[in-house]
Amino acid sequence: MRSRTQFSDIPEVIISIIFGLVKEIRTRNRMALVCKKWRELERATRLELCVRGNISNLYYVPSCFQGVTTLDLSQVSPWGYPVLDASSSHTQMIGYILKQAFPSVQNITIYARNARNIDMLPRLWPDIRHVKLVRWHQPANDPEAPYGELLPLLVECKQLQTLDLSQFYCWTEVVASALLYASSFSANLSSLNLLTLSTDGFKAAELTAISEACRNLQELYAVCLFDSRYILECVGDEALVTVAKNCTRIRVLHLVDKAAFGDLRGDPEEEFSSEDAKISRQGLEEMFRSLPSLEDLVLDVSQNVWDSGPALEFLGLQCKKIRALKLGHFHGVCKGPRPDGIAMCSNLERLCIKNCADLCDVGLEAIATGCFRLGKLKLQGCKQITEYGVKFCSSKLRKTLVDVSVSCCKHLDTAATLRALEPIRDRVRKLHIDCIWDKSIIEQASNDKSLERLEFVGVGSSCSSSNQLLYSRENQSPKCTSWEPSLELGLPDLNHADLDADSVILDTTMENDSLDLNASLYCEHSGSHSCIYLEHGKHISMGQKENVSRYVVSNVADSRAMDVDMKASEVEHDVSSDPDFVSSMGFMDFLGVNKKHQDLQMLEDVSDERLELTEGGCQMWSTTGVSSIRTSLENMEFEWPNKRKCINGLTVTEHCAGMYEQKRLCHRRDQRRCSTWTSLKSLSLWMPVGEMLTPLAEMGLEQCPMLEEIKIQVEGDCRLCPKPREQACGLSSLACYPSLSKLELDCGEVIGFALSAPAGQMDLSLWERWYLNGLRGLHLSQLNYWPPQDKDMNRRGLSLPAAGLLSECVTLRKLFVHGTAHEHFMMMFLRIPNLRDVQLREDYYPAHDNDTCTEMRTESCKRFEENLASRQFSD
CATH class of the missing domain: 3.80.10 (Leucine-rich repeat, LRR (right-handed beta-alpha superhelix))
Structure with a gap:
């Protein structure tokens, strides 16, 4: 007999590749618990590791992950305590243990409180390529290090390619001088992240010096000073063109103004800035001409850039690889209705537009038409766009759009935004909205919760003439002792605030276990009581409403009984002939069904209607209309007379008025599903x-x-x-x-x-x-x-x-x-x-x-x- 192939029979090389494709940490931890072989494979294939725990417990440092290339030491506790401190007596021992445990590290993230912590990195890992420094405290002024703390790292780590200072508090002038001083080593950098937490952004001269020192940059992130009130220091056309010409290989360029850094929402009622940035159409086009490999561009300034549409059209023509674009305070990006401006960048997959004064629904339509590959769309501070424009975008981009952010838009509160995103409700994966509530929806929901619904439960075969079903304000639950319900009737809430009835009593006597819906329902009014009678052998159509209205108290929960053999067209004609009668009555429809119509069980999902299916063969489907109840009666008693007979086994025709309820049910289900x-x-x-x-x-x-x-x-x-x-x-x-x-x-x-x-x-x-x-x-x-x-x-x-x-x-x-x-x-x-x-x-x-x-x-x-x-x- 041929044995089955097991997973362990697969060659170890293939299993190692499979293990290497698993990135989720907890999944890898579970895989390591299967067997010893899997544990060894998981340890050998793990490339990333974040070390937690107290640095004083060195015996906890794992030594089994020799293949780790990405190491995070920034979260070692106590947080803020330097892991590698040259002034500490234990630093040499800590460094030796870390070096033996992780000999293959090429990418490291470390908390560096001072320059001495940074000096230890080249000694432990001289061939390191990617470094991210973390510090949130102000640096100390060190007169012995005029070029700052970064110079030893740049000089001694000769293979350094990536330097991330996005979470490292430092002085901008120190960074620029260190990079320029070690320009021969800085030229090896391919990625430089300077979205620092410093008080000031990089000035034009500093940004130019950085581009001259790092001419092989492919990724540049920097916080800049775009404020035109600083005439000689602000970043404008000249600085942008210089950066583009010095670093022609840039694929990712993020330049963010210090005022916009932090991504705070702002006030939608606040006016746009009155200051204009020193960025023109000609300067943008010259910059784009020098960056043919550009894929990701962020220009988030806090001053106005006018008439940017033609420059963005040039971007789409010159930079064919552009995939992501974020613009802040750029106006005239797209005027529509035909694609123009930013809509000409047809390869865009991510788009963010912030604080655009003239972007309207027509422009959004053009963007959705031209940028048909968008998977991420962020709109912030665009005061002219409305629900219609966002809904057109979501409909047009239904196949691709999965990440949406709408914030600080004057005409888009929470409810309007969610309504606009209805076409992609089943596709969107990430969503950002502002919690600006629609007060009318809250009030309506509050009113719906405050309304109390009164439900009458019908009787079965075991009901006697003395049984009563009592509803009162103190207890809304029905009380019945000697019979099981086979019929439910939904009536308007008689405990409404506008109705002063204290209780409703239902006297019932039924000879059979079913109800004849061809019998007529009529009401009598005597004194402070109103009774509803069902008389066998008669029916009251809409044409006989006068015979009904004389028995019914005006503006109370009136009802009409419908002959189930009446055609739906006749019912619609009677209703449309006198709309005042319908609006004043708040009608209730009774439809009988047979036991063979078990498919109507689907109606049980409807919250406003009740469907009771019993073994006796009689079912009742009741629908309560909205009625205006303004009476001040103290008591209302509805009773079924004793000598009324019911017929078992009614059938329903296809043209029954219940078809309307089925259509209503389908609409509600579609709405719930959507x-x-x-x-x-x-x-x-x-x-x-x-x-x-x-x-x-x-x-x-x-x-x-x-x-x-x-x-x-x-x-x-x-x-x-x-x-x-x-x-x-x-x-x-x-x-x-x-x-x-x-x-x-x-x-x-x-x-x-x-x-x-x-x-x-x-x-x-x-x-x-x-x-x-x-x-x-x-x-x-x-x-x-x-x-x-x-x-x-x-x-x-x-x-x-x-x-x-x-x-x-x-x-x-x-x-x-x-x-x-x-x-x-x-x-x-x-x-x-x-x-x-x-x-x-x-x-x-x-x-x-x-x-x-x-x-x-x-x-x-x-x-x-x-x-x-x-x-x-x-x-």
């Missing part, structure tokens, strides 16, 4: 301070079965906000998303009182409680939290209420607090049973240069991590 965001995995929200999060589902984001990650950014000055009436912002409302596992709550731009507040004002601890209340109802595995800050005191720390609420999220595995905290606050996190990774990071600017005695220090972090590691974990 309102589901089936592919959405990442959602980003912007919220003004003090705004509630609960209306998010009502705006149109109720059903997101695949949503895994939500990012919430809150901005504003809470010192100007009154105390909220609610106890929480509504974080618990996110529990409606079943797959949600990651949350980023960024309150870093919320400004308030850190320690004390005037009378009637809330301090930041109470605001933290307001935002984090409800967190325990979410099943999160990872949480990133930025506490609010007091910029006057330069403090962003975790308060006691925030620490307590964070500890209530029992499903957390990773917790990152981007701020400071007291040690006893951090000890609350030990209550979380499966918490594996906790970091306290001061990764904000300006961060504390020295930790005070009341906040987390190195020894405090060590004690907390020892307690965290001493626990047993289930997995």
Whole structure:
């Protein structure tokens, strides 16, 4: 017998290739637990590793990943503590252990607090090619290093190709002078990221010097000074053309103004800048002519660039490889209706337009027509676009568009944006919107929730003449003791605020277990009671409405009974003949069905209608119309007379009026299906301070079965906000998303009182409680939290209420607090049973240069991590 081929029979070389294609960390960890062979293969094929844990526990450093080429040491705890410090007595031993554990490192990310930390890198890994430095503190002035801390790194690492300073606080003039001084080594750089956190952007002379020193650059990212009020220092046509001519091989060019750096939302009511940038059409065309390999361009300035359409047309003609484009304060990018300007860049896959004064719906139509390959579209601060233009784009780009961001657009609130994206609801994967609620939708939802519905449950064969079904304001549930319901009737809510009826009593007597819908339904009114009778052998058509209306109280929940054998056309004619009668009655239709019509069970999904299918062979389908109830009756009693007989086994004709309800049902099902965001995995929200999060589902984001990650950014000055009436912002409302596992709550731009507040004002601890209340109802595995800050005191720390609420999220595995905290606050996190990774990071600017005695220090972090590691974990 021929044996089956097992996975282990595949050659080890092929299995190694398969292992190398797996990038997700937790998946690789699970693969390593299968068997010893898989464990060895996983270790040998792992190329990336992020080291966590305390640097003092050197015996925890793994030595089995000899093939790792990308190493991240920036998250070693305690965060902010330098891993390689030449002044420390343990530095040589730490460096030796790291060198033996990771001999093949070519790409490293490390926290460098001072120049001595950077000096250790060339000694350990002289052949390193990619370096990313992290520091959020102000650098110290070192008179012995006039060219800054970067010069030894540039000179000694001769194979250095990539230098990333995007998270490294440094002086712009020091970077430019170091690169220019070591120009022979800087010429080897292919990628330079200078989106630094410094106070000033790079001036025109500094940007020109960098381009002269690094002539082989293929990627350049820089924060620049575009403000034209600095006449000799601002970046304009001359500097842009010089950079393009010096670095003709550039594929990625990102130049961002310092005022636009940080990507804050802004105010949609604020006027555009009155200053014009020193960038012209001729200068842009000259720059594009020198960059034939350009693929990704970002020109995000804070001053106006007028009549940019012709230059962008030249970009599409000259730079055939352009795939991504981001423009800020560029006007005239596309006028339409025919494709022009930016719409001529037909190869674009990602497009971001910020603060464009004249972009309207016609321009969006032209962009959607010309840029038919767009997969990512971001619109920010475009005040003339409306729901129509965005909807046209989403319809035109339905096959490709999967990433959409709409922010700070004056005519697009949350509901309008989501309505505009209806054509791609089943395709979009990433979405960013502003939480600007439509008040009318909130009021309508509130009214719908406040309406109370009255439901009559019919009787079966075991019902006696003395049975009563009672509804009252105190108890809305039906009470029945001796019979099972075989019939449901839906009537207007008699407990409405405009109706003063205290109770409704239904006396029932039925001889058979079914109801004759060919019998007529009529009402009698006597005193303070109104009775509905069903008389066998008669029917009341719409032409006989006078006989009905004389028995019915005006403007009460009136009903009409329909003969099921009446043609639908006759019903429509009777209804259309006297619309006042229909509007004043609030009619109710009764349709009988047979047991053989079991296919009508699909109607059970409708929320407004009830369908009861019983074994007795009688089913009732009732539909309640909207009625105007203005009576002030104290009591209303509806009873079925005792001597009314029912006929079993009614049939329904094809032209029954129930076809209208089936059509209505299909429409509701289509609407429900379309309102589901089936592919959405990442959602980003912007919220003004003090705004509630609960209306998010009502705006149109109720059903997101695949949503895994939500990012919430809150901005504003809470010192100007009154105390909220609610106890929480509504974080618990996110529990409606079943797959949600990651949350980023960024309150870093919320400004308030850190320690004390005037009378009637809330301090930041109470605001933290307001935002984090409800967190325990979410099943999160990872949480990133930025506490609010007091910029006057330069403090962003975790308060006691925030620490307590964070500890209530029992499903957390990773917790990152981007701020400071007291040690006893951090000890609350030990209550979380499966918490594996906790970091306290001061990764904000300006961060504390020295930790005070009341906040987390190195020894405090060590004690907390020892307690965290001493626990047993289930997995």
